[in-house]
Amino acid sequence: MSVNSIRRGRQAAVRSGPRLALVLTAVGALVVGTMIAFTPSASAGTTLGASAAERGRYFGTAVAANKLSDSVYTTILNREFNSVTAENEMKWDATEPSQNQFNYANADRIVNSARANGQQVRGHALAWHSQQPGWAQNMSGTALRNAMLNHVTQVATYYRGKISAWDVVNEAFADGGGGGRRDSNLQRTGNDWIEAAFRAARAADPGAKLCYNDYNTDGQNAKSNAVYAMVQDFRARGVPIDCVGFQSHFNAQSPVPNDYQANLQRFVNLGVEVQITELDIEGSGTTQANNYARVVSACLAISRCTGITVWGIRDTDSWRASGTPLLFDGSGNKKAAYTSTLNALNSGNPTQPPTTPPTGQPPTTPPTTRPPTTPPPGGAGCSATVSLNSWTGGFVATIRVTAGSSGTTGWAVSLTLPSGAAVTNTWNATASGSSGSVQFRNVSYNGRLNAGQSTEFGFQGTGSATGITPTCTVS
Numbered sequence: 001m002s003v004n005s006i007r008r009g010r011q012a013a014v015r016s017g018p019r020l021a022l023v024l025t026a027v028g029a030l031v032v033g034t035m036i037a038f039t040p041s042a043s044a045g046t047t048l049g050a051s052a053a054e055r056g057r058y059f060g061t062a063v064a065a066n067k068l069s070d071s072v073y074t075t076i077l078n079r080e081f082n083s084v085t086a087e088n089e090m091k092w093d094a095t096e097p098s099q100n101q102f103n104y105a106n107a108d109r110i111v112n113s114a115r116a117n118g119q120q121v122r123g124h125a126l127a128w129h130s131q132q133p134g135w136a137q138n139m140s141g142t143a144l145r146n147a148m149l150n151h152v153t154q155v156a157t158y159y160r161g162k163i164s165a166w167d168v169v170n171e172a173f174a175d176g177g178g179g180g181r182r183d184s185n186l187q188r189t190g191n192d193w194i195e196a197a198f199r200a201a202r203a204a205d206p207g208a209k210l211c212y213n214d215y216n217t218d219g220q221n222a223k224s225n226a227v228y229a230m231v232q233d234f235r236a237r238g239v240p241i242d243c244v245g246f247q248s249h250f251n252a253q254s255p256v257p258n259d260y261q262a263n264l265q266r267f268v269n270l271g272v273e274v275q276i277t278e279l280d281i282e283g284s285g286t287t288q289a290n291n292y293a294r295v296v297s298a299c300l301a302i303s304r305c306t307g308i309t310v311w312g313i314r315d316t317d318s319w320r321a322s323g324t325p326l327l328f329d330g331s332g333n334k335k336a337a338y339t340s341t342l343n344a345l346n347s348g349n350p351t352q353p354p355t356t357p358p359t360g361q362p363p364t365t366p367p368t369t370r371p372p373t374t375p376p377p378g379g380a381g382c383s384a385t386v387s388l389n390s391w392t393g394g395f396v397a398t399i400r401v402t403a404g405s406s407g408t409t410g411w412a413v414s415l416t417l418p419s420g421a422a423v424t425n426t427w428n429a430t431a432s433g434s435s436g437s438v439q440f441r442n443v444s445y446n447g448r449l450n451a452g453q454s455t456e457f458g459f460q461g462t463g464s465a466t467g468i469t470p471t472c473t474v475s
Contacts, residue, residue, distance in 0.1 A: 048327075048338075049082030049119075051345035055300060058083035058120060058164075058307035059345065062278070065089050065106040067317065068113060072332040076313050083164070084114045085122040085277070085309050092126075093133045093427055095155050099147065102154060111162055122277070122309065123163040125170035125213060126152045127197045129184035130398070131427055134446025134455045137185065145189040149200045156204035165209035165275065167245055168201045169194045173214055179222035194230070195239050202240035213245035213277055219257030220266075231270050243306070245277035248295060251323060251393075252282070256291050261298035268304045278311040281337070282323030282393070289340035292327070296344035319424070322393040322462050380406040382449070384413045384472035388465055395421075395465045398458045399429075399440070401472055403449035410447040410475040413440045413457075421463035428457035441475065 045051050052059035060083025067073045077084070088094055089106040096102050114121045127148055139147055156166060172194055174182040181187050194212070201210050212231065217224035227244065234241045244267050250256050257263070264274045276299055281291045299305035312318040316330035327338040387398045401411055415438060417423070422435045429440040446455040 045346050046342075048080045048342060048345065051342060052307065053082055055345065057299070057305070058309075060084055060119075060122065060307060060309040061313055062087040062309065062311045063110050063114075064317070065109045068109060073313055073317070076328060076332055078117055081119065083120045083122060083307060083309060084110060085124050086110045087312075088131070088425075088427075090123055090125070090155070091128065091131045092136065092151060093131045096136075096151055097133050099133075099135050100150070102158070104158060107159075111159065115162065120164040121159075121162060122275075123156075123159060123166040123208070124277075125167035126155060126201060127168060127186065127193075128170040129182060129186055130171070130458065132185075132456075134428055134443070134457075137428075137446075137456050138449075138453060140185055141189060144185055145193060145196070148186060148189070148193070149196060152197050152200040153204045156201050156208070160205045161207060163205065163208045165211050165243060166201055166205070167213040167277065168198050168210050170213045171215065172212075173217075173223050173226050175216055175223060177222050179226035181226075195234065198234070198240050209242040209273065210240055211243040211245045211275065211277075212241060213247065215247035215249055215278070216254070218246055218248055218250075218263065219259045220263050224263060228267065228270070231267065231272060235271055241272060243273040243275055245275050247278035247311075248276050248280075249278060249311075249320070250281045250291060250295075251320075251325075256281075256294050260295070261301055264298060264302055264305055268302055273304045273306045274299075274302065275306055276308040279308055280311045280318060280320060280323075280325035282320060282325045284324055285336055288325075289336040292337045293340040293344040296341055300344070319460060320394050321424075380404045381474050382408055382411050382472040384470035386415075386468060386470050388468070394460070394462050396458060396460050397465055397468065398456055399470055400454050400456050401442075401449070402454040403451055404474075405451050406474075407451045407453070408447065408449045408474050411442050411449070411472055412475045413470045413472050414438070415468045415470040417461070417468060418464055418466065421461055421465050423459050423461045425460040426457070427459070428455070429459070431459065 045054065048059040059081060061077065061081045063077065063084045064087045086107055089110055095104060095107060111121050136144065136147055152168070172182055172184070172187065174180050181191065186193050198210055201208070212227065214223070214227060217227055231241060231244060246264065267274050276295065279295060281288055281295070283291065296308065299308055310326060312326050314328045314330050314332055315321055315324040315326050318326050327335055327341060329335055381404045383402050383404070385400045385402075387400075388395055399413055401413060413429070417435055417438060423431055423438060424434075426440065428443060428446060430443060432439045432441070440457060440459070446457070449455060
């Protein structure tokens with residue numbers, strides 16, 4: 001999400017400690033090429049990771065580097081999970097803030113902690129239309145293609161041998177009934193850009209599984225059919241793709257589809273693994289618990305569904321916090337959903353025969369997308385437009401800043417959020433305020449724009465941002 005794409009933008013998305021030495025229990029487990037060991041106190045079947053490992057799988061979570069100093073957070077992380085995914089720290093804007101100048105400090109904190117504690121690491125994500133650094137946003141064509149391939153190569157090479165699976169490309173298909181590619185600066189470099197990214201990743205890190213990752217593909221619909229066709233084509237032509245990631249962000253408006261398991265199975269039948277990569281299910285009590293059990297049981301019923309990652313640990317760590325979508329409450333207490341998940345892991349049968357192919361379940365309801373507003377007429381200042389991806393209880397906003405006839409050396413964007421809305425995360429800008437009147441200023445690398453040149457920044461929030469109107473001034 002990863003924004004957590006939707007990513008924000010989930011989609012978007014952006015939608016983000018030391019551990020006791022681990023000792024193998026009586027049952028060893030080999031999970032995606034990584035040996036997982038557990039503390040004696042985390043005996044088999046009593047924690048999520050231990051139970052998943054008994055069945056040849058991992059059970060992981062998204063981790064934010066700035067929370068590794070939170071003792072409640074790390075206690076749960078170290079006890080329960082045998083896989084981690086960096087929430088935002090491995091994305092393009094984080095790892096290459098200036099062209100050819102790489103910064104792995106926060107990603108390394110997560111990777112080093114995980115490796116020291118016997119946890120495998122999923123890499124997320126090498127190429128994505130969102131959360132790009134400003135310098136990449138201002139590129140196009142061959143220059144952007146080459147920059148993207150260099151980024152994939154450099155980051156995958158740096159972490160070579162340390163990553164179990166990479167989300168090589170994230171969220172490249174559009175929502176809606178068309179089933180086509182998302183219009184993005186990367187897509188406009190040529191329809192083969194996804195293939196090129198996968199080939200670069202394989203050359204850089206031959207030992208890692210290479211995944212395509214997306215949301216709203218959990219049941220059979222136009223979008224999942226388009227991804228299926230791409231994977232089928234890649235497999236037929238020898239393009240290196242090993243797995244498909246299903247983000248699986250569910251709520252009342254977008255529930256677990258009836259053909260969820262069958263949809264996963266049809267991808268496996270193409271010869272790839274499937275992984276549930278960003279699971280969260282809004283709700284509470286028995287309903288939420290039953291839905292978690294459904295998802296876990298579906299994965300266990302498919303021999304090549306190799307693991308599950310929940311997108312955060314406690315409800316308060318979630319990009320959808322108002323929907324209380326995770327397995328632990330804000331204080332770190334186990335919820336009913338935790339118990340149902342562990343029970344499903346302990347009772348699951350990973351060798352159940354394949355299910356009947358999907359029968360055409362209608363698409364789940366996608367997050368609504370508000371088209372960009374019309375930019376103001378050109379002038380000496382700057383203009384700002386907004387694209388909004390919304391779901392119940394949250395949103396990701398992408399703001400495009402365009403310089404007027406005099407260009408800019410710095411800019412500021414102001415907007416007023418509706419009552420009840422609040423900013424929780426910002427990228428490619430610095431925010432002042434989190435509710436009501438909020439102002440965003442450029443960061444060091446995207447303030448200088450030539451006449452007519454554009455850059456983008458984004459923010460994630462809770463509540464609804466419907467109707468926001470950004471205004472831009474030169475600073």
